[in-house]
Amino acid sequence: MKKILNVLFLTLLFSCTSEDTSSNPEDDDFDRQAMLVNLTDNIILPSFYDLEEKLNGLKNNLDSFSEKLDLTSLTSLRDSFFEAYRSWQHVEMFNIGKAEEIYYPQKMNIYPSNVSRIHLNMIKVDLDLDSGQNEYSAQGFPALDYMLFGLGENDNEILLTYSNQNNNSLAYLKILVNKMISNTSTVIEDWKINRTEFVNSFGNNSSSSLNMLVNDYVYYYEKGLRTNKFGIPAGRWALKRPQNVEAFYAKNLSKILAIEALKACNNFFIGKCNISNNIKGESFKSYLDFLEGQNLLSNSILDAFRSANTKMQSLDDNFSAIVENDNLKLLEVFQELQEGVVLLKTDMISMMDISVDYMDADGD
Amino acid sequence: MNINSLKHYINSKTSSSPLVIFRISFGLLIFFSIIRFWSNGWIKSLYLDPVFHFSYLGFSWVKPVGNYTYLIFLLCILSSLGFALGYKYKLSSIVLFLSFTYIELMDKTTYLNHYYLISILAFMLIFLPAANYFSIDSLRNNKDKLIPRWSVDSIKVMLCIVYFYAGFAKINSDWLIDAQPLKIWLQGSYDIPLIGELLQKKWVHYIMSWGGMLYDCLIPFLLYIKRTRWFAFLLVVIFHVLTKVLFPAIGMFPYIMIVSCFIFFNYSYHDQIILFLRRLVNKTRLYKNLKKRVEKPKILNHSRNSMYLIAGFLLLQILIPLRYKLYPGELFWTEQGYRFSWRVMLVEKRGHTDFRIINSDDNQEFYVNNEDFLTPFQEKQMSFQPDFIVEFAQFLGDYYTEKGLNNVEVYVDAFATLNGRKSERLIDPKINLYGIKNSILHKDWINPYPHEINKL
Structure with a gap:
């Protein structure tokens, strides 16, 4: 038994110093900085x-x-x-x-x-x-x-x-x-000045760029998109509030803006530039695929985006009229978005091992 | 073991120095832990800022007491110092146990296995003669160095229980076959200098998982057997330092275990340390003054009752981690019988829980903003633990009833992911959580987990 432990202990010790040369490093690691660079330079x-x-x-x-x-x-x-x-x-x-x-x-x-x-x-x-x-x-x-x-x-x-x-x-x-x-x-000036510092902060702690970006992204999908554009007007948090839709006075813009917001979430997830319309580098999606070793989770997330988009497309332009007359339709979209919230907030954040509580209390 | 040898064991004595060193180091560790806790601002952010606190069943009366909460921490600091120095030991140890345990009971959001371990050891030490040698209490009575052997052994047994159950819990298919949750956490530790890249590799996840399991299971024996003791202690140091490097958020745990395991060594090592410390304090004037002033202590009489109590307590410690067998369902999912069982770093769980309130006045269903009542830390912990969810649901039920709504019902949409598997619905969304009684009985409103995790 002692021998086995000796071997084990040596392997443990050894594994801290030796470099693994047997396998292709590209399959074994993911360049998180390259992801930040792509997201910053090609999207943000x-x-x-x-x-x-x-x-x-x-x-x-x-x-x-x-x-x-x-x-x-x-x-x-x-x-x-x-x-x-x-x-x-x-x-x-x-x-x-x-x-x-x-x-x-x-x-x-x-x-x-x-x-x-x-x-x-x-x-x-x-x-x-x-x-x-x-x-x-x-x-x-x-x-x-x-x-x-x-x-x-x-x-x-x-x-x-x-x-x-x-x-x-x-x-x-x-x-x-x-x-x-x-x-x-x-x-924008601030982004220009701090761009290098931002993409260099790819560590995994509550104040690193990567953690903040993931948290902000998930927060936006949950609050900015799901809650503000659908949940609150449709009365998910209190009574129905038709005057709380986005672009209330323009009347026919709410739907287009909501679809655009979902598109922004989708594009950011896959690392696609909205202007040039192509994917130039690593993204949350490719990161998840690396971590998972397959693409089940990223596909589920993209499916959730897709079905939310389909539901949104079927809506009328004027959300406040929908709230008054056909509120269930908005609640259905809310429900579809909810699927994405769960996948992003639990599955994605868990797999990326991102801290969400903004405090460094002990854990075991 | 026959009756005679048992009798012989009960009456046999040993040097008290291992227990003395344990007393000093344990007391000082708590002392520094609490000061660290205080200076990190955690008293405010964990106990004073939140408007709602999650309680252990039956302990909802233990709550932070406003700014007086600082006094409890102060009491804990002072008693830990008194404890370490062996000053009015009985009183110090009782105050230490009570104040520390009160702190832990205030909010179960902060539950950590090693805090629980501190409470347990502090409780045991009330009844152990850890201060009748090399202590302020014993300044004039330094000759009584011998104490019952069982009193030193009881600490060792407790530590073995901790390690053994920690290892036992790791014998499950997630840990050994999928290398989860270490895979997620090690991949997430990519920013550790030098080894970050290595931690991305699959074989490393498996070595760490299997190594961790074997370490926990075997270390009690290796520490117990004299021939392997030094090797075992080296392993203890390496293992716990490694956990500290990989998981900086693990806090004081590594230090507590390293220091505690030193008790396994022969008393001669402890004697040497005491000799060294004695030379150190003998030089100080304070010590000389103190020595004149301290009255002759009563000889501490450690009765048989203490031994029976400790024996019963250890038996309980063996049984408590097994209580999960009494509950149906997947342990890691329902967490029924999960805590107080040395299940350390066993699951990576995240959740998302929305609460829906319905009342009979307008039948209008509405969602709750969790952050109106919970800190981000509390919300995170609540989201995947059913006993937290039901407690918060009942709080919300009371809250809205008090606000004047009639026949309030509380439902949840709760989802959680466990060890990298796709998230599933955690709680039956059709159950009114405000209408059920929260108890230690099986929570049949937890959705069964669709995956199987094989375990002992």
Whole structure:
């Protein structure tokens, strides 16, 4: 017995120092840094650049609109709002670094918007949109949604409001767009500066890039997509709230935005760039396949995304109308998304051995 | 063993120095553990910040007491010091056991096997003559070095129980055939310098799994047999240092085991340490002053009753880990009879649990935001442990009833993954958890696990 143990002990000791040369190292290890590089350079940064571009387009159309307050320029303005809002769906999940520090996602997309606060802000002399969380719902896309679609009963009324020299709607609209652009620039600058540090932090601890990215991704899928876009309006957390859908005033955008958000989750999972539409490197999917030694889990996750997408596609455009008339349909999508939540939050996080409690308490 | 040899054993004496060294090192380890716990801010984050605490069945009255909780920790620190120094030993050991155990009972979210081990050893040491030599209590009475042999042996037996059951639990198909959960954890330890890459390899997962099982099963014997003792102790050190390197979050456990296992050595080694320590303290002025002031202690009388009590307690420790046999279903899934059994690092589990509240007023079903009541750590632990889930469900039932809802019912959608298998539904979603009585009886509302894990 002692001999066996000696051998065992020596193997244990030896295994700590010797390199295994017999097998192909590529099959035996996974380059987590390469995954971070791919996700950062081919998804995160291009998505932010795309948003920046779309926001600048929005600003240009806003300039044209302020020069010529007619339906044509309002329509182009709305179109560019829609383009930017779609682009936003691809970055909301990256609540990391500067974004987290300046409450970027909150300032960009807390809905429903707070209409009375928006009107209060229009006439405020010392307006400061960074003054606290009360301001979150008076800015960003939901506020733009109200300003572009909800300021009057119909297009004419909205145009009239803007032409009325006595109110400050146009000025506030400009403030909002400029604020969104400056917040986005701040976040992008931070990414540029810290990009190298970010991709080098591929360790496995609660503050490493990899852990934060996984946690943020799962959090977004659960809260940003499942809870906010479907669960809360459909009354999963309280009574039904038709006014809580995303893009409530635009009416026909909720579905497209939700589908875009799901696409963002899917693309990020497989490492696919939304702009160039191809897969350039390692991703959560390839990482899971390495860890599992097969692709059962990643296929289940992709299946869950797929069936959620199918269910979403069958919905009408206007979610708040669905909540009022056919709420079960939304709950069905919620249920489909729930499958993904379970797979990401339990199976994926478990297999990646990611800590989720943000504290380093002891375990055994 | 016949009656005579048993009688002979009961009456036989041995040097108290192994127990003395154990007392000193054990007391100091607790002392530093609690200080570390405090300075990490865990008293606040684990006991004061949460609005809800998970209790052990029958111990729901043990709760943090606001800022006075710090006093309990202070009491524990002071008593551990008194314990280590052998100052008013009886009182110190009782206070140490009570304060430490109270802390552990406050919230079962923080349950760790080695905390349980500390409570157990502290309890046993109340009844063992660990301070009648080389202690403040015995300053004027240093001659009584001999103590009953069983008192030293009882600690050894307890340590053997720990190791043996830890090894016994590893004899299961997940551990030995799939190398789980070590595969997941070792792959996740890729960032450890030098060996990170190696830990990705399959054969390493198997060597570690089998090595760990053999280590736990055999180490009691290797420590017991004189010829293999040094080798065994070397293994103890290597094994536990390795676990500390691989799993830094394992906390104080490795140190506790390394220090404890030293008790297996012959008293002559302990004598040498005591001699060294004595030279150290003899030089200090404090010691000389102290020696004059301490009154002659009463000779501690360790009655037969202590021995019967310890014997009964050890028997209980042998039986408790076997209670899982009384429950149907997959142990790793239901966790019925899982705790207090030295099942160390045996499962990788994650869960996701949503609570649905229904009331008769509007029949509107709604979900609960778990984070409104639980810290991320609590939510994580709750999500895959049925006894946590039912406790939280009943808390929510009470909460919403108090808020004025009528006929509240609580249902859960709970899913968990176990040792890398695809997640499954953990709890029957059609059972109103607010309507059942939580007890030690079999929880038939846990969904049966569709996979089989073979075990002893």
